[in-house]
Amino acid sequence: ETGVTQTPRHLVMGMTNKKSLKCEQHLGHNAMYWYKQSAKKPLELMFVYSLEERVENNSVPSRFSPECPNSSHLFLHLHTLQPEDSALYLCASSHGQGYNEQFFGPGTRLTVL
Amino acid sequence: EDQVTQSPEALRLQEGESSSLNCSYTVSGLRGLFWYRQDPGKGPEFLFTLYSAGEEKEKERLKATLTKKESFLHITAPKPEDSATYLCAVSGDYKLSFGAGTTVTVRA
Numbered sequence: 001e002t003g004v005t006q007t008p009r010h011l012v013m014g015m016t017n018k019k020s021l022k023c024e025q026h027l028g029h030n031a032m033y034w035y036k037q038s039a040k041k042p043l044e045l046m047f048v049y050s051l052e053e054r055v056e057n058n059s060v061p062s063r064f065s066p067e068c069p070n071s072s073h074l075f076l077h078l079h080t081l082q083p084e085d086s087a088l089y090l091c092a093s094s095h096g097q098g099y100n101e102q103f104f105g106p107g108t109r110l111t112v113l
Numbered sequence: 114e115d116q117v118t119q120s121p122e123a124l125r126l127q128e129g130e131s132s133s134l135n136c137s138y139t140v141s142g143l144r145g146l147f148w149y150r151q152d153p154g155k156g157p158e159f160l161f162t163l164y165s166a167g168e169e170k171e172k173e174r175l176k177a178t179l180t181k182k183e184s185f186l187h188i189t190a191p192k193p194e195d196s197a198t199y200l201c202a203v204s205g206d207y208k209l210s211f212g213a214g215t216t217v218t219v220r221a
Contacts, residue, residue, distance in 0.1 A: 099145055099206075101162050102159070104149075107156045
């Protein structure tokens with residue numbers, strides 16, 4: 001595997017389900033990010049992890065719970081989501097936090113019924 | 114708060130018809146301006162980083178330029194495979210702020 005990978009690529013879940021999104025980066029980076037992308041809107045930064053510590057929680061509802069067990073892996077745990085949470089969820093990584101170019105995974109298309 | 118505005122929202126071109134995309138920004142202390150390409154259903158693909166006014170970078174038919182208030186992405190003699198959404202982002206502090214993108218469609 002190369003670059004940034006995400007699984008699953010597509011996810012359909014009910015409002016009462018619990019699911020997790022997984023991201024893995026093979027670039028040797030030390031910062032990882034979760035973004036939400038909705039149609040016609042700019043990417044919304046959700047969480048930032050630098051050296052495995054969360055440094056940003058951008059007013060994200062508690063039904064989204066991130067986990068970063070090491071510098072190569074990032075998870076987003078989902079529970080009791082709302083239909084408006086349906087979107088493309090993107091993971092990214094970079095050298096250092098924030099101001100270097102970020103490299104993105106292919107995303108998980110989430111649909112909440 | 115950093116702000117990024119991209120125009121136009123959509124651009125339809127004939128193959129070979131050159132054009133430019135605009136990215137206007139306000140940021141307290143620009144650390145870098147980034148251009149990405151995004152195909153439908155995929156993650157953004159990194160294209161360029163620009164750091165200071167006057168800087169230019171090129172890749173195939175794409176050329177990015179930077180001034181103190183805006184950046185342009187010039188597409189020279191585009192081909193249908195250049196059809197995509199092009200995203201601009203700025204870094205002023207510790208995170209990137211993205212624009213909504215310009216969707217480019219190139220017809221053969």
